[in-house]
Amino acid sequence: MEHNVCAVIITFRPVPEHLENALKARNQVQKLVVVDNGSSGQALAPFRAAAQEGKFHLIENGENLGIAAALNTGIRWAKSQGCEWVILFDQDSTVTDGLIEKLLSAYDSSPDREHIGTIVPTYIDRVSLNEMPVEFSKTGQILTVSTSSSLIPQSVFERCGYFREDFVIDQIDYEFCLRIVAAGYRIVQSKDAKLMHSLGERKEYGVGGRHLLVSTHHNAKRRYYIIRNRVILLKLFWNKFPSYCFNLFTLTWKDTIKILLVEKDKWQKLKNTCKGLIDGLLGRMGKRVEL
DSSP states (O other): OOOOEEEEEEESSOOHHHHHHHHHHHTTSSEEEEEESSOOHHHHHHHHHHHHTTSSEEEEOSSOOOHHHHHHHHHHHHHHTTOSEEEEEETTOEEOTTHHHHHHHHHHTOTTGGGEEEEEEEEEETTTOOBOOOEEOTTSOEEEOOSTTEEEEHHHHHHHOOOOGGGOSSSHHHHHHHHHHHTTOEEEEEEEEEEEEOOTTOEEEEETTEEEEEEOOOOHHHHHHHHHHHHHHHHHHTTTOHHHHHHHHHHHHHHHHHHHHHOSSHHHHHHHHHHHHHHHHHTOOSOOSOO
């Protein structure tokens, strides 16, 4: 079965390695659009040159509008080009050979394709090389996955809407996943397709060879959006996904304790945690902390 796929890659202060990743994706799709969030001319120079050579379409936002807005810009461009599918990538995700073909194979082999909202690969942590888990419900249904390498039909956006731009960054993928699952779609993971990925600057801590905890070390600005948007998720989905929301609530407290124990810049992070909590409770959305 033929599928018309457009890859959407979001860049922010990219390095040459990120261009290499983009070109690896280009070889596997019909079209590629790179959406940049306010990078310098120097950083964008190789991307502009590649775009002029016709390797992909480049959209420059001129400022950092957030990941959600950039993703939506790319998805709408893909739709204007007649692409029925989009596959979304972070700039630093390493695209493996045959990735998109394997994702589409998982779709084609499914008996209920009309209910598939997203197809994702198996995520491999690029540091530990271990498989990264996804969030399941008690019934075995996948609830949330990362944005990077999500293959999504345009029809899902038409029915359920685009990514929430007032989230700006963080939790936008989880909110979208929960929204489409609540609408009756399934998230499918391919065991054959692999993606090298990472979350934050993860560090493990232990004593005497005994593992105790892992902390992500997200910066203070990110900490604001993580907390605020998690509060919104809890408010939106507590009734529909109570177990997931309870785990998210517990995770948030654990993250705060980890900041106190092992992370740098802890007081600014705690300050932004409190600010995010208050703004989430009051529904103050949008870009309230500069990125």
